[in-house]
Amino acid sequence: MVKLLISITLITNIFATNIFQTNCMSCHNQEDLTLFMKEYTLKFSSKKRIKNYLYRFLENPTSNIPVMPYNFIIKKGYKKDTILTNQELKKAIDIYYDIYNIKKNIR
């Protein structure tokens, strides 16, 4: 039973990580994602506010004012509407935050 539970959790995590990798990292490299997180952190400060903003922005990118500088948007273009469900989007944001959170590296 325990083995089954562990297996399910692992599979779910791998699946979740895949959501982030397949849907985010397919377009953005590590450098971009670090830069985004620095900008979000600078503007929104807390985990809750960063995630909230990301969710609102990714849900409907055109109607939300992007945080990234104008030149960056010109270069990369506007983000297309997401094809992920709400739950998948939230999961992808959570994974992104956990991996790229700056504050965890302060010593």
Next chain:
Amino acid sequence: MLSKNKNIRKTIFNIVLVYLTTTILLVCALSFIYIKSQKNQIFNSTKSEIDIRANQIIDQLEQLHNDYKKDDIIIYPTFEDIKSNIYDIDKNIIFKEFSLKNINFFKSYFLQDDYIYFIYKIEPYYLGAAYLVIQKDYKTIFKDSTNKIYLIVLLVILFLVFTSFLLAKILIRPLSNNIILLNRFIKDTTHELNTPISAILGNIETLDYDTINDKNLKKINRIKIASKTISTIYDDLSFLLLNNTKKSNNQNINISEIIYDRIEYFQPLVDMKMIEFKTNIQDNIHIVIDKLKFERLIDNLISNSIKYTSPQKTITVILKSNYLSIEDQGCGMSKEQIEQIFIRYKRFNETTGGFGIGYSIIKSIIDEYNLKIDINSEINKGTKVSIKW
């Protein structure tokens, strides 16, 4: 001599008390203002130092934020003289050097547990930090300066105590000299009165009354009464003047005999006023007391009763094993008068004469021997004075 006088001591005490109270209050008020201004000054200088540190931290946070690359380790800027924490916009801790609960982020600074805390808002939020809270040891900042102030205040108060005593003594010296002179004069006068009064009384007692006709006998009796009155006044004045310097000679004495003796002593005066003495005196009652003081106590109680009792009335003297009462049918006293009766030189009736020292003497004796005195009086009916031991 100066310190021996109770009144002078009391006056010195009062002057010192008023002087010290006002000056100490003034010193305390000035110290309070000074401490407050010192605190403000120290606070302002501390604030400036902390402001510099806060700017340094914020600058370094900015630099760390800008230089950050994925998975870099960020070394938080620390300083020896302060500790600091950073919080995000939702007041969640990002990095901490000290632990502190319940921070009011609306304040710019606050004091808690011997520390002073300064709160700075950061924007944009470098590394996510929206608030920077800096902790500085508050106790050590103020401890030295306040200790110095308290020491100075203590020294000033000690100096004031010393000068106030000196001042009071200087101020009181002319007055005390006059009192000493007056006391000496009264003492000498009463002493000089003693010899002629004793001579008069002695000679009257030894007169051969069989050879004197009724007319002269009456005259001699009046002389005898007048001499005894002067003698009682002399005894009271001597008691007042010498009581402080004389040591009590306490003995187990038979007070029944003394009371009989004193009643007999006052008999001519009572006869002249046509007052009747009723006595219920238990024999051989003994108490430990100075004989002269007990005589003064009885004499004053009886002479007061005689003084205020109208002719053809009665004075009742009762003595039991632990109780003595003298009741007269005189003019009586009001409650207010009874409350003031022990005040020296207080007189309620100017027509009867006297110095107003009788009850003052009674009070000093009953206080010395822890006796209990009860005065029940009714206007125009009389007064009953009871003493219990």
